[in-house]
Amino acid sequence: MGEIMLKIENLHVNVEGKEILKGINLTIKKGEIHALMGPNGSGKSTLSFALMGHPKYKITKGSVKLDGKNLLEMEVNERAKSGLFLSFQYPSEIQGVSLANFLRTAYNEVKDVKINVMDFMKMLYEKMDLLKMNKEFAKRHVNVGFSGGEKKRTEILQMAVLQPKYAVLDETDSGLDIDALKIVAEGVKKLVGPELGVLIITHYQRILHHVKPDKVHVLMSGKIVKSGSYKLAEEIEKKGYKILKVS
Amino acid sequence: MTKIKEVKNYLDTEYKYGFKDPEKFSFKTKKGLNEDIIKQISKIKNEPEWMLDLRLKAYRHFKDRIMPKWGADLSKIKFDDIYYYGKPEGEQTDDWKNVPKDIRNTFDRLGIPEAEKKFLAGVGAQYESEVIYHNLKKDLQDKGVVFLDMDGGLREYAELVKKYFGKLVPYTDNKFAALNTAVWSGGSFIYVPSGVKVDLPLQAYFRINAKNIGQFERTLIIADKGSYVHYVEGCTAPVYTTDSLHSAVVELFALEGATIRYTTIQNWSQNVYNLVTKRASAEKNARVEWIDGNLGSKVTMKYPAIILKGEKAHGEVISVAFAGKNQVQDAGAKIMHMAPNTTSQITSKSVSKDGGRTTYRGLLRVAKGCKNVKSNVVCDALILDEKSATDTIPYMEIQENDVSIGHEASVGRVSEEQLFYLMSRGFSEEQALGMIVRGFMDEFVRELPMEYAIELNRLIELNMEGSVG
Numbered sequence: 012m013g014e015i016m017l018k019i020e021n022l023h024v025n026v027e028g029k030e031i032l033k034g035i036n037l038t039i040k041k042g043e044i045h046a047l048m049g050p051n052g053s054g055k056s057t058l059s060f061a062l063m064g065h066p067k068y069k070i071t072k073g074s075v076k077l078d079g080k081n082l083l084e085m086e087v088n089e090r091a092k093s094g095l096f097l098s099f100q101y102p103s104e105i106q107g108v109s110l111a112n113f114l115r116t117a118y119n120e121v122k123d124v125k126i127n128v129m130d131f132m133k134m135l136y137e138k139m140d141l142l143k144m145n146k147e148f149a150k151r152h153v154n155v156g157f158s159g160g161e162k163k164r165t166e167i168l169q170m171a172v173l174q175p176k177y178a179v180l181d182e183t184d185s186g187l188d189i190d191a192l193k194i195v196a197e198g199v200k201k202l203v204g205p206e207l208g209v210l211i212i213t214h215y216q217r218i219l220h221h222v223k224p225d226k227v228h229v230l231m232s233g234k235i236v237k238s239g240s241y242k243l244a245e246e247i248e249k250k251g252y253k254i255l256k257v258s
Numbered sequence: 259m260t261k262i263k264e265v266k267n268y269l270d271t272e273y274k275y276g277f278k279d280p281e282k283f284s285f286k287t288k289k290g291l292n293e294d295i296i297k298q299i300s301k302i303k304n305e306p307e308w309m310l311d312l313r314l315k316a317y318r319h320f321k322d323r324i325m326p327k328w329g330a331d332l333s334k335i336k337f338d339d340i341y342y343y344g345k346p347e348g349e350q351t352d353d354w355k356n357v358p359k360d361i362r363n364t365f366d367r368l369g370i371p372e373a374e375k376k377f378l379a380g381v382g383a384q385y386e387s388e389v390i391y392h393n394l395k396k397d398l399q400d401k402g403v404v405f406l407d408m409d410g411g412l413r414e415y416a417e418l419v420k421k422y423f424g425k426l427v428p429y430t431d432n433k434f435a436a437l438n439t440a441v442w443s444g445g446s447f448i449y450v451p452s453g454v455k456v457d458l459p460l461q462a463y464f465r466i467n468a469k470n471i472g473q474f475e476r477t478l479i480i481a482d483k484g485s486y487v488h489y490v491e492g493c494t495a496p497v498y499t500t501d502s503l504h505s506a507v508v509e510l511f512a513l514e515g516a517t518i519r520y521t522t523i524q525n526w527s528q529n530v531y532n533l534v535t536k537r538a539s540a541e542k543n544a545r546v547e548w549i550d551g552n553l554g555s556k557v558t559m560k561y562p563a564i565i566l567k568g569e570k571a572h573g574e575v576i577s578v579a580f581a582g583k584n585q586v587q588d589a590g591a592k593i594m595h596m597a598p599n600t601t602s603q604i605t606s607k608s609v610s611k612d613g614g615r616t617t618y619r620g621l622l623r624v625a626k627g628c629k630n631v632k633s634n635v636v637c638d639a640l641i642l643d644e645k646s647a648t649d650t651i652p653y654m655e656i657q658e659n660d661v662s663i664g665h666e667a668s669v670g671r672v673s674e675e676q677l678f679y680l681m682s683r684g685f686s687e688e689q690a691l692g693m694i695v696r697g698f699m700d701e702f703v704r705e706l707p708m709e710y711a712i713e714l715n716r717l718i719e720l721n722m723e724g725s726v727g
Contacts, residue, residue, distance in 0.1 A: 063682050066674065087681035096682075103679035107697030113683075116693070120684035152697070169683065 015078050016040045017095075017177040017208055022073035024054075024061045031057040033233035034073070039177060039208040046211045046219055046244060049230035050252045055212045056100060058230070059181040063097040064090055077177065092121050094176030098166040098183050104154040110165065111135060111149040114172050121173050138171040142198040160191030167198045177208045184218035196221030216248040229255055273554075274720060275368065276527050278496035279360040281468045283386070286344040289470075291337065293317060296440055299343045303409055303443070306416060316429035316439035323433040329619070330557045330586045335531055340472045340503055342441045344386040350407070352393040361385050368494065370463050377709055378490075379458035380405045384475055385465050387443040398456060404449040405460055408476045411447025418449060422478055426509040426537040426565070434533040438474045438507040445475030445506065450485040450516070459488040459521070459707060464504075466495035466530070472503040479509070481516035481544075488519040490710065494554070495527045501556065502530045510538035510546060514568065517545040523710060525554040525717060528584060532558040542568030542597075549705050550577040552587050553717055561619060563592035566600035573602040578702040580721055581614025581646070590619040590651075595631045595661075606637040607702055609695055610646035617649040618667075626657040634664040640698050641671050642691065670698075692722040 017039040024032035031054045039045050049055050061068040062075060064087040075082040077093050085093065105113065115131045118124075126134075136146060142164055154162050163183055170178050180199065184192055199222050203209055211218060219227075219241070227243040228235045229252070236255050237243065246254070285302065287295045296317050300310040325332055348358045354371050365371060365383055374381040380394035382405070389407035398405070404415065412419045429439035446462045466473050481487050495502060504526060512518045518538065526532055532555040538546040548562035564573030575591035587610075593602040608616035618637045639648035650667045672694055680690035696703075696718055703711045 063678075065678050086686075087678060088684050088686050091682055091684040099679060099682075101675075103673070103676040105676070105680070105694065105697050107700030108693055113693070116689075117683040117685065120689070173683070 014076070017210075018074075018076045019062075020074050022058075022061065022075060023071045024057055025069045025071050026057060026067060030071070031233055032061065035230075035233075035235060037210075037228065037235065039210055041176065041208045042205040043226070044203060044209045044211065044222060044224045046213060046224035046227045047230055048213055048216070048227060048244060048247060051214065053230045054233045055214075055230055056181055059097055059179045059212055062090075062179055063087060063095065088120065091173070091175075092123070096170050096173055096175035096178040098163075098170060098178065098180040100182040100185060102154050102162050102166055104152070106152055106155055108153050109150050110153050113153045114169060117169070118172055135172060138168055141171060141201055142168050143194055144168060159186040160188070160195070163187060163191070163195050164198065167195055167202070171198070171202055176206070177210070179210045179212065181212045182214065183211070184213055184215060192217060193221065216244045219244050231255060273497055273527055275494035275525065276497035277364075277367070279364055279467050282347045282358070282360065283344050283468070284347050287342055289339060289341055291317070291340075291342050291441065295342060299441060299443065302343075302345070305412065308420065309412065312424065312429070313440050316436045317441075319429055320433060320436035320440055323436055325433060329559050329617070330588045332531070332533070332557070335501065335503060339500070340470055341468070342472050342474070343443055344468060344471050345388050346385045346390060346467075348390060350389055350392055350410075352391070354391060357391050361390055364465060364467070365391070365463070368463065368465070368492075370461075373461065373709065377458060377707065378461050379456055380460045382407055382446050382462040383465070384444040384462065384473070386467060386471055387473065389444045394460070401454050402451040403454060403456060404447065406447045408442065408445040408447045408478065411478065415447065415449065418480065419447070419478065422480060422509065422511055424509075426511070426539055427507050427535050431535060434505045435507050435535045438476060438505050438535070441472070441474045442476035442507070443474060445477040446479070446489070447477070448479040448487065448489065450481045450487045452482040453484045454482075455486040456488070459490045461490045461492070464491065464493040466502055466504065466526075469498050470500055470502065472505065474504075475506050477506065477508040479518055479520070480511045481513060481518045483513050484515040486517045488521065490521040490523075490707075492523045492525065494525050495530055497527045498529050500529065504530050504532045504534070504555075506534045508534070508536040512538065512540045512544035512546050512571075514541045515543040516541075517547075519547040519549065520562075521549040521706065521710070522551060523714060523717075524550075524552045524558065527554060528556050530555045532560065534558075534560045536560065536562040537565070538563065538573070539565045539567050540571035540573055543570045544568065545572045545574075547574040547576070548591070549702070550575065550589070551702065551714060552577070552579045552589055553721060555587075556584065557586045557588070559588045561590045561592050561621075563594070564602065565594045565596060566602065567596050569597045569599045571597065571600045573600075574604075576605045576702055576705050577607070578699050579606075579608040579616045580718070581608070581610045581616045582721060583612040583614060585614045586617075587615070588617040588619060590617070590621075592621040593623070593633065595624040595628045595633065598627070598629045598631070600628065600631055602633040604633075604635045604637075605701060607699055608637075608639045608648055609642065609698065610639070610648055611642035613645040615647050617651060619651045621653045621655070622663070623655040624658050624661050624663075628658050629660040631658065631661040631663075633661070635666070637667045638698070639669045640695065641669065642695075688722060692719055695722060
């Protein structure tokens with residue numbers, strides 16, 4: 012058996028020739044919730060895109076292993092099939108494709124099965140109930156005309172359906188009002204468990220009120236400058252990131 | 259990774275209908291065209307004098323008429339290298355068992371007899387220049403519905419044909435309408451009596467088999483007062499290195515309160531010039547819908563037209579065009595509002611990839627005094643790579659103020675972000691592109707009977723295969 016964890020070691024990432032991440036080390040075990048906090052421009056989203064394999068994000072050094080497998084060698088879809096999930100900050104719209112059809116096809120790909128439509132719809136509706144989503148959403152085209160909150164909730168729905176081993180939630184809380192945040196956060200809470208490792212990427216601490224992380228890391232200028240317990244998040248909320256300014 | 263790479267040779271690998279039978283003609287005219295050949299065609303068909311006269315007039319017009327200077331490049335068509343008429347072996351029959359074996363096998367492979375059993379009210383199957391199989395369900399025959407090939411129509415319903423033939427598309431309309439009028443053979447003749455609803459579609463299938471042959475079918479549909487008919491046509495051809503020419507003329511007459519829906523799934527092989535004139539007229543309270551899908555051919559130029567002649571008539575053109583490597587799809591719609599309170603909708607979707615080129619070319623005309631006309635035009639283009647291109651050329655001639663006209667056009671490219679998003683959900687790049695394209699065409703596909711929708715989705719998938727390396 013390899014190591015059952017998402018292990019990021021000394022990860023350096025360039026975007027359009029500029030180094031954004033300068034040696035990230037982070038290990039997420041199944042059942043753990045990690046929070047990665049940091050001010051704008053610190054490289055938080057870069058980490059999420061680099062993990063998922065966006066072609067614009069070039070890995071120049073370091074390694075990422077998912078349960079012992081070299082993630083960086085895989086195509087984007089293979090990463091999804093290996094159990095990695097990214098909840099997007101700005102999910103794309105797909106005209107003419109219903110959410111149900113999209114998710115069923117995705118489910119078949121990720122799980123390498125051919126689920127029948129009835130079974131799938133039953134599961135989908137259960138997950139939608141869990142996230143307090145109106146069943147009408149299943150028929151709507153993916154993210155087309157969705158409000159910010161609806162898009163985020165749909166991302167979490169996708170995570171619920173695809174049942175990843177490791178999920179990266181990129182700014183899932185941004186752009187949500189208090190009620191929407193609560194619903195999304197409660198949804199995430201229902202999905203966490205011993206079979207899932209979660210990395211919550213956030214600017215603010217507010218989502219962490221609902222989903223308490225086991226560990227908090229602070230990213231500044233492309234490096235993790237401090238790691239600690241939930242207390243660290245509270246400290247940042249009170250005093251701001253300036254207390255951690257790197258020299 | 260997301261850079262879309264060169265496709266495999268589309269002709270060799272992806273066109274499923276490129277197979278061919280041995281060429282067995284019972285008669286074929288000599289290569290090229292002259293008045294003697296036209297007389298020969300007319301004689302074989304034992305036509306009335308007036309039709310021969312019309313053919314000859316049309317031929318002279320064709321000769322004198324210059325090539326259209328707009329639209330796709332047609333300068334490579336070698337009119338002298340084409341056989342204008344080829345009669346396959348065997349006589350027309352209403353029993354597949356009597357169709358010559360090769361031809362029957364071909365239509366089996368195309369799924370036509372099976373479709374007929376399952377969900378069609380009638381079928382006509384044209385092979386080269388002649389319709390070799392024709393059948394209409396008994397109950398519809400009993401109701402007075404006429405579904406024949408055009409030659410049969412001329413023989414049995416000469417007066418109707420004389421009244422309507424060439425009245426919407428005179429041979430002087432354009433060079434290719436003139437050519438079709440000169441050498442037409444096959445196609446469908448449909449008459450639906452007043453008040454009769456033909457619930458299941460009537461289908462015609464057009465197959466070119468031989469090399470260098472032209473197909474020039476002629477279709478005339480007359481839907482009498484308050485009737486309904488849905489006509490579906492499909493077409494394919496083998497892959498040859500030399501070009502073929504398909505040039506049809508279709509005329510639809512929707513009389514008062516009648517509805518005609520005309521669906522085309524054009525999937526010619528990529529050596530076929532497809533130059534078609536389609537026009538409909540809609541009387542008071544009538545409705546005409548052109549559902550026009552263009553996936554195949556080398557060059558298509560086709561602009562289904564509707565003349566809204568009576569009050570409260572409604573016209574609709576919903577089209578998709580898919581242009582891959584070396585393909586030009588110059589398609590669109592024309593709607594002429596000639597009466598008050600008429601309404602229309604044009605929805606055009608096009609996809610281009612691997613250097614393919616799509617053009618939407620449309621005309622919307624509202625004649626003076628046609629008050630309270632409502633029309634809406636939507637054209638959306640999707641471009642899958644840097645090599646491909648699209649144009650939108652919408653003409654509007656609005657001579658009345660009291661109208662409501664909407665026009666929207668959009669050109670989209672598949673973004674890296676969209677592909678990345680889909681791939682992060684487990685789709686390969688090819689699947690992701692396929693999903694985006696299918697979604698884009700969804701509005702069109704939903705207009706098709708389910709069986710055709712499935713087929714079209716499959717064709718789109720085939721066309722998307724090999725899009726990425």
